[in-house]
Amino acid sequence: MRRLLRDAVQDRELGDVTTLNDPSVMTALRARVARAGSDD
């Protein structure tokens, strides 16, 4: 799962998300990563 976090942080296309029950959580997470980035 660390792999997915890395993908989110590095703004890459997400890899295999089929093991997530709710893949939409990654969208929400990405939004948060982006927002944290703009705070810098």
Add this chain to the structure above:
Amino acid sequence: MSEGPCLDQRVEELVAVQSFEPPAAFREKARVADASLYEKADQDRLAFWAEQARELDWDTPFSTVLDDSRAPFYRWFEDGRLNASYNCLDRHVAAGLGDRVAYHWRGEEGEERAITYSGLLHEVQKFANALKDLGVRKGDVVGIYLPMVPEAAVAMLACARIGAVHNVVFGGFSAEAVRERMAVSRAKVLVTADRARRKGRAAEVKGALDAALDELADLRHVVVVRVGGGGAGAGRGEPCPMRTRRDVYYDDVLASAADTCPAEPMEAEHPLFILYSSGSTGKPKGIVHSTGGYLTGVSYTHRVVFDLDAERDVFWCTADVGWITGHSYAVYGPLANGTTSVMFEGAPDYPDPGIWWEIVERYGVSIFYTAPTAIRACMRWGSEYPAGHDLSSLRLLGSVGEPINPKAWVWYHTVIGRERCPIVDTWWQTETGSIMIAPLPGATATRPGSATHPLPGVCANLVDGSGRTVPEGTGLLVLTEPWPSMLRTLYGEEERYVEAYFSEFGPGTYAVGDSARRDTDGYYWVLGRVDDVLNVSGHRLSSGEVESAIVAHEKVAEAAVVSEPDELTGEAIVAFVTLRGGAEGGPETEADIREHVSARIGKLARPSRIIWPTNCRRPGAARSCAGCSGTPCRIANWATSRH
């Protein structure tokens, strides 16, 4: 007055302790209390493994131990024949242990079923016949996608009985994951459930799969266990949509199946199962395990690592059967050794976070095996929950799934084990089949965060990128000799098997993919996956090490760190952090955590930014991720579990 606060104070005192000797009272009664087992394995490793294999019942004894002529395709006990289901069931019943409980099953709403060895044998024979009636033959693949109900173990053992190869998919994975794993393994039959219960709700399972299953050309039948509304086998909830001719109910096929199904002797190298592992890159790997070698490895390690006394112990491995830990230590290892186990359907915090400890008390659990992420969740919920139960039956604790951070280790030791129970921190992988690096609890002094030493019979080393031994310090973990429970190949992908594990250092050295540190006393400290190593300004740091430091902060519940490219430092550290009690982080806490990491490791290890993922969950999505197996689903929580 609860003793929770006193225990917490004691945790703070013990955090500074570096080494824990086996408690004298434990050592006195332990199976192994000295180094003799290591010496025996060192003298003649193959003879040692042959002796472990002979603890099983063989229909045809083996005459060769290891054939390495086609390395890295190793073969163990090749001319022997045995049946895994016979070894897990029939031989215990024949020895007069038919009335011994194999599983104390506990349902989410408190339902109980005590399943004896003879009861389990009866149901396995019937279901094996039912599978035959559905056209399943030796070598066919049968998918299993079930919640934690006894039928999961029945289905696995029924496959083993007739030589069908099971392919279990974790019940929390999505329909797409099931479709993909069934498609690539060309499964003929899938065993699943009408519903799965989760924290008081029942979610549709089979109905949610139908669209995905319709695409599978090889799938002939779907067997549906009625978990319904009232616990496995207890009742029928609402009917679930059934496809004519394809779908059948488990209880119906069981009712019409014959009672007796002799266990068919299998070649030792006959595949027992496939289990798909997500891996860090690319599509899932179908890890193939053998019958004879796998069963040898899991039964041996279950005996020595857990100091098993099958007459007396009640063993509880909390892992779901969908993981290798569930295969090896909730099903095959314990059953092969005639053990009484606990199987629990539910989550660790339903109806409240005391449920695990209530179960320990209720069934007199003596050996408890769980994951660091669950231990940290228990820490977060508070010591008052375990303090409210009588845990005096416990004598040994185990940890599996990732390196355990020292703070969680000490909490486990103090609040759950009451400083009386040794902790076995076990390192192994889906690929290794059974535990590889772990203490022998009566013989090994343990160090919080270290899995200690390779087990007797296991040969490990640390090397640099060119294969040279790193005697002390950080290197790549490798296994330098084959072992019986090693994977045999990746299903349908022999080249990928060689490439993934034996291309880096040649066919004689299994490349684990983890980095580890060896200290001056030879203790192994597994740091994490090689691709989880961070490189900040040319200094190599492990993700796990930085995470441990962050988690040691008093406010922090869970942490996961990854890198991002940085112009100045090459890579910068980004941390995902959740706080205790679900609190929201802010700039002050961020500065505080950065300072804390700086003090514990160094300025280099400070995260360049911290992301608080607590609120990323979609409202109403009770389980946004599959892998956390019941711990509250926070991003950073599952990010630290390896799956």
